[in-house]
Each structure stands twice: as C-alpha cells, then as structure tokens.
Amino acid sequence: MKSLGNIRRSFAPWTDPDAKPFITFRNVTKRFGDFTAVDDLTLDIYHREFFALLGASGCGKSTLLRMLAGFERPTSGEIILDGQDIAGIPPYRRPVNMMFQSYALFPHMTVESNIGFGLRQDGMPKAEIAERVAQMLKLVKLEQFAKRKPHQLSGGQRQRVALARSLAKRPKVLLLDEPLGALDKKLREETQFELMDLQQELGLTFVVVTHDQEEAMTMADRIAVMSHGKVIQVATPAEIYEAPNSRFVADFIGDVNILDGTVSASGNGKIELAARDGFTVRTVTGNGPATGSAAGFAIRPEKLKVTRAAPADASVNAAQGEIWDIGYLGDMTVFHVKLDSGKVVKASMLNAQREVEDPIAYDERVWVSFGETAGVVLKD
Amino acid sequence: MQTWSRFNIASVVLGFAFLYLPIVLLVVFSFNESKLVTVWAGFSTKWYASLFRNQGLIDAAWVTIRVALLAASVATVLGTMAALALTRYTRFRGRLLFSGMVYAPLVMPEVITGLSLLLLFVAIGFDRGFWTVTLAHITFSMCFVTVVVQSRLLSFDRSIEEAAMDLGATPVRTFFEVTLPVIAPAVLSGWMLALTLSLDDLVIASFTSGPGATTLPMKIYSQVRLGVTPEINAACTILIGLVAVGVLVASILTKRREVQRLRDEQAAFAGR
Numbered sequence: 001m002k003s004l005g006n007i008r009r010s011f012a013p014w015t016d017p018d019a020k021p022f023i024t025f026r027n028v029t030k031r032f033g034d035f036t037a038v039d040d041l042t043l044d045i046y047h048r049e050f051f052a053l054l055g056a057s058g059c060g061k062s063t064l065l066r067m068l069a070g071f072e073r074p075t076s077g078e079i080i081l082d083g084q085d086i087a088g089i090p091p092y093r094r095p096v097n098m099m100f101q102s103y104a105l106f107p108h109m110t111v112e113s114n115i116g117f118g119l120r121q122d123g124m125p126k127a128e129i130a131e132r133v134a135q136m137l138k139l140v141k142l143e144q145f146a147k148r149k150p151h152q153l154s155g156g157q158r159q160r161v162a163l164a165r166s167l168a169k170r171p172k173v174l175l176l177d178e179p180l181g182a183l184d185k186k187l188r189e190e191t192q193f194e195l196m197d198l199q200q201e202l203g204l205t206f207v208v209v210t211h212d213q214e215e216a217m218t219m220a221d222r223i224a225v226m227s228h229g230k231v232i233q234v235a236t237p238a239e240i241y242e243a244p245n246s247r248f249v250a251d252f253i254g255d256v257n258i259l260d261g262t263v264s265a266s267g268n269g270k271i272e273l274a275a276r277d278g279f280t281v282r283t284v285t286g287n288g289p290a291t292g293s294a295a296g297f298a299i300r301p302e303k304l305k306v307t308r309a310a311p312a313d314a315s316v317n318a319a320q321g322e323i324w325d326i327g328y329l330g331d332m333t334v335f336h337v338k339l340d341s342g343k344v345v346k347a348s349m350l351n352a353q354r355e356v357e358d359p360i361a362y363d364e365r366v367w368v369s370f371g372e373t374a375g376v377v378l379k380d
Numbered sequence: 381m382q383t384w385s386r387f388n389i390a391s392v393v394l395g396f397a398f399l400y401l402p403i404v405l406l407v408v409f410s411f412n413e414s415k416l417v418t419v420w421a422g423f424s425t426k427w428y429a430s431l432f433r434n435q436g437l438i439d440a441a442w443v444t445i446r447v448a449l450l451a452a453s454v455a456t457v458l459g460t461m462a463a464l465a466l467t468r469y470t471r472f473r474g475r476l477l478f479s480g481m482v483y484a485p486l487v488m489p490e491v492i493t494g495l496s497l498l499l500l501f502v503a504i505g506f507d508r509g510f511w512t513v514t515l516a517h518i519t520f521s522m523c524f525v526t527v528v529v530q531s532r533l534l535s536f537d538r539s540i541e542e543a544a545m546d547l548g549a550t551p552v553r554t555f556f557e558v559t560l561p562v563i564a565p566a567v568l569s570g571w572m573l574a575l576t577l578s579l580d581d582l583v584i585a586s587f588t589s590g591p592g593a594t595t596l597p598m599k600i601y602s603q604v605r606l607g608v609t610p611e612i613n614a615a616c617t618i619l620i621g622l623v624a625v626g627v628l629v630a631s632i633l634t635k636r637r638e639v640q641r642l643r644d645e646q647a648a649f650a651g652r
Binding site for chain 1: 537540543545546553558641644
C-alpha cells in the first residue's frame with residue numbers, strides 16, 4: 001500500500017464522513033478595530049486529535065486559540081465544542097484549559113497550590129485535591145519540588161508545572177500556546193515526544209499553537225497552516241509536506257525548489273510543463289491545469305538527484321548545471337546547483353556512508369534529475 | 381575599589397552635615413537640662429517625662445494616628461481601584477482627562493487643595509473636625525497610592541489572571557486570589573506613603589480641621605509660635621526615632637528578600 005511520507009495512520013477520523021467533529025469553528029471572524037485577525041474561518045477538530053495551528057506571528061493562530069479558551073469573543077460566527085455553542089460562555093465556565101506561552105504560574109503559590117488552584121475553584125474536597133495533585137506531580141516527575149515556588153525552578157520544571165496545572169482539572173480539550181517556545185533545543189525535542197505520549201495516554205484533544213514547523217510536524221495528527229487570518233491548508237504533516245496545495249504552503253514548510261513554466265501538454269492524469277529554468281517537467285497530477293496556462297512545480301531538495309552521468313532519458317525531468325555551493329550538515333550534504341539557465345536549485349543527499357569514493361566537488365558539471373512522482377504541480 | 385580623595389571626603393561630609401546637622405541639634409537639645417533651647421546645661425531626660433504628662437500633645441498625637449490610619453486605608457482602596465481602572469481599561473472615553481485629574485493633586489499647591497476643601501465643607505454645611513480632616517487626607521493621598529500601584533500594574537503579567545480564569549476562578553476570585561497577592565507589596569508601600577503624608581501634613585489639616593481635632597503637626601506648630609520648648613524637641617526626637625526604625629526595618633527586609641531570591645534562583649539552575 002502506498003502512502004504519503006512513509007507513515008501509516010490508524011487514527012484518522014477526518015477521513016470518515018460519519019465522524020462527528022468535537023470542535024467546530026463555523027465562519028468565525030474576529031476583528032480588532034480595523035484589523036481582521038481571523039477571517040471567516042471554518043475548521044473541524046476531532047476528539048482525541050493532536051491538532052496544530054501553524055503560522056507566522058500575526059497570522060491569527062493565537063487569536064483562534066484565545067477564542068477557544070474564551071478570552072476573546074468572535075465578532076461573528078460560531079464555535080461549537082462537543083455540540084454546544086460556546087461563543088458566549090466566559091473562560092471560567094468552559095471545559096477547556098490552557099497552557100500559556102509564558103507558563104503564567106502564580107508566583108506567590110507553591111508548585112502544589114499552583115496545580116491545585118483549578119480544583120480549589122471547583123470546591124473539590126481537600127483530600128481529593130491532595131490526591132489529584134500528587135498524581136499530577138508524578139505524571140510530570142516533579143514530586144520532590146511540590147513545596148517550591150515558581151522562581152525556585154528551572155525553565156523546564158516550570159513548563160512541567162504549567163502542564164500539570166492545565167491537566168489537573170481533566171479538561172475536555174487542552175490548549176497549548178507555544179508550549180515549548182521557551183525551552184532550549186535539546187529539551188524541546190525530548191518534551192515533544194513526552195507531550196505526544198501524554199496525549200495518547202490521557203486520550204485528550206490537544207490544540208497547539210506554534211510557529212515552529214518542526215514541532216508541529218513531529219507532534220500533530222493534523223496541521224492547519226494559517227496566513228492572514230485564513231486557513232490555507234489542513235492536512236496531515238506528510239500531506240502538508242509532500243502535497244502542499246499552494247505556493248504559500250510549499251514555501252512555508254521546509255525547503256523547496258519552485259520551477260515556473262507553462263503547461264505544454266496534459267491528459268491521462270499526466271501533464272508536461274515547459275519550465276523556464278531549462279527543465280521539461282513530466283509529472284503525475286490529479287487535475288492538472290489546462291494546456292497553455294501558467295503553473296509552478298514544487299520539488300523538495302531531497303527528491304532531486306545530483307549525478308555526473310546523464311540520466312536514462314535526459315529529455316525530461318533533467319537539466320545540467322554546475323556545483324555552486326556545498327554545505328555539509330553531517331547527516332546530509334546540501335548542493336546548490338547553478339543550472340545553465342542561471343537558476344540555482346537546492347538538492348540534498350543523505351550521507352548514508354561514512355566514506356565516499358570520489359565525491360562531487362565544487363565547479364563540477366552535473367545533471368540534476370527527478371522522477372515522475374517526485375513533486376507537485378501548483379496552480380496559480 | 382576607588383580611593384577616597386580629599387575632595388570626595390569633603391563633599392560627603394558637607395553634604396551630610398547640610399542634611400543632618402539641624403536634626404542632630406534637635407536631638408541633642410531634647411536631652412538638655414535647661415529650659416532655654418540654645419544653651420546647653422547638662423544631660424537630662426526630664427522633657428521626655430513632661431512630654432508624657434502633656435495631655436494636649438498626647439491628644440493631638442492620638443488624633444493624628446487615627447486620621448492617618450483611616451485616611452491611608454481608604455486612600456489605598458480608592459487609589460488601587462483608580463490604578464486598576466487606568467491600566468486595565470485603556471480605551472474608555474475621557475481616559476486622558478481622568479488620569480490627568482487623578483494626578484492633579486500631586487502638583488496642586490497644598491494651600492489650594494486645603495482652601496477648596498474648606499469652601500466645600502462650608503458650602504455643604506459639614507461641621508469641621510475629625511471627619512473633615514480625614515476626608516481631606518484621603519483626597520490628597522489617594523493619587524500617591526495610584527501612582528505607586530499603577531507603576532506595578534504596568535509590569536504585571538496579565539496572563540496569570542487569564543490563567544486563573546481559565547482554571548475556573550471568577551473575576552472577583554481572580555482579583556483576590558491572584559492579582560491582589562501579587563501586587564500586595566506595591567499596595568502596602570502605597571499605604572505607607574499615604575500614612576506618612578497624612579502624619580506630617582500641616583497645611584491641609586489647618587484648613588479643614590475644627591475644634592477637638594487638632595493634629596500633632598498643628599499642635600507643634602502652634603506651640604512653636606509661643607516659643608520652642610525642649611518638650612517639642614523631645615516629641616520630634618521620638619518621631620525621628622520611629623521613622624528611622626521604620627526605614628531601617630523596611631530596607632533590611634527588602635535586602636533579605638533579594639538575597640533569598642538570588643539564592644533560590646541559583647539553586648534552581650544548579651539542580652535542573
């Protein structure tokens with residue numbers, strides 16, 4: 001069975017037409033004065049899904065999250081959570097909890113009372129609170145820090161307290177606003193997998209806001225790529241990466257080469273694109289643009305092959321150029337190849353072996369080529 | 381370490397002498413045996429003893445303390461509320477006018493504040509006395525509280541309030557369980573500032589006070605007009621002593637808290 005991105009998913013309610021979404025944004029618009037933060041947005045999130053809102057700062061992702069938490073009211077449209085329109089419900093009566101980017105720990109309370117705060121608001125009996133707090137401390141491995149105040153903790157520990165506090169009330173949905181933004185790289189990578197395990201274990205719906213695409217790709221079941229208050233594409237990480245639906249998404253996620261040209265032939269699920277950069281691209285596509293129209297072709301650097309010898313059919317999906325730059329990254333090597341047309345394309349090659357006989361060097365003439373299914377056609 | 385040049389030493393000595401010589405003189409002469417303030421006739425504590433037998437002064441001190449405690453407390457509540465309104469609701473109509481008006485008493489000459497309050501009390505037929513002094517003190521000390529609390533609120537992380545509400549605390553509980561404890565040091569220093577201002581106010585109290593509500597500064601001032609007695613020196617020395625102890629305790633506490641905080645932070649980073 002073929003699958004995008006070498007991943008098989010057993011959890012995919014969004015592909016089931018009978019599945020009922022857990023959270024629905026329907027035609028939601030939010031304006032701040034003249035500024036439209038969220039623009040007529042419609043989006044479904046499913047129960048137990050790990051959903052990421054990804055975008056550059058100011059794209060409206062945080063506003064969307066804050067509307068879900070209840071800190072902002074939509075200007076129009078409705079937000080439905082578990083069958084109930086929650087647009088008018090204040091934050092303190094919503095069955096959602098949020099983990100803040102700054103962690104927002106109460107500085108005058110110990111770790112224990114921070115975690116128990118929400119339970120005390122609900123009037124839970126003291127013994128039960130103590131039990132739940134102990135359970136949460138164990139979950140985030142902070143048992144010996146119960147009596148400390150937030151300023152006596154390191155950044156990673158604070159992050160865990162914030163997480164434990166937002167999970168203590170067992171919310172239906174946990175909202176995470178840049179949850180790992182303040183951690184250093186190594187800790188961030190560890191914590192990503194911990195969060196995924198936790199979400200699996202607790203069976204909760206997570207909605208995370210992030211500007212870090214790697215974070216979103218690693219953790220999320222699905223990603224919504226946002227720009228200027230609109231959702232550009234909602235799909236699994238593999239789909240977003242391998243089959244971006246637009247120039248914006250292709251360019252925003254990962255590295256990409258975009259070859260521009262005109263469609264010279266199309267039919268039978270295949271099209272031929274005369275690219276301005278010297279390539280004649282022949283590729284498989286679902287519903288390609290009509291012959292004669294302008295189109296782009298997006299291809300990821302690792303899908304390009306750099307060889308000294310000409311490929312078998314040098315008339316399609318291949319072009320000649322010379323090595324312009326070589327970047328050695330350890331796990332892979334990145335080549336910048338200057339094509340004869342003058343365009344520089346990026347190609348990366350995995351360093352699967354420690355020693356390579358006669359590696360490609362600077363200024364060498366090379367062929368750049370790719371297969372029929374290596375990239376996607378972007379309609380403009 | 382810088383070396384102490386003669387010039388530096390001279391300027392420090394001069395500066396401190398300028399500031400403290402009058403006070404030192406006052407303290408020294410409060411222990412004078414003689415009734416003449418400017419002639420030294422040996423050490424004695426008799427003026428302190430006579431001070432505690434001076435019912436007028438003690439009554440005045442009692443009035444002052446009651447006025448100050450009441451005025452400072454009410455001013456703190458009102459001032460904190462004004463500070464919250466000014467920092468939180470930044471978009472309401474007439475905010476600029478409102479904030480300007482809150483701060484006006486800071487720069488208003490006391491004589492004008494006093495006179496206008498007097499006119500008001502006369503116009504509405506409010507008998508002058510304890511309550512009018514208290515009201516007047518609330519009026520002028522409130523804006524100082526506002527300034528102190530507002531500067532704290534400007535650096536206040538609103539997300540902790542949002543976190544509290546997110547965890548199910550109503551706005552009222554959020555204020556009392558999260559906001560107030562966090563800004564408490566600023567509120568407390570606002571209160572202390574208001575207390576101090578009320579304790580040593582002479583001008584406004586003179587305008588708004590009536591029979592039976594003479595404050596200590598008024599009493600001292602009126603006695604001095606009849607001639608300075610060592611008794612007044614003794615009273616002032618006690619006041620200076622109280623203020624000095626207060627300042628000392630406050631700064632030791634602050635220093636301690638800073639040291640503790642620093643140690644905690646180091647411990648946190650060592651043990652991560």
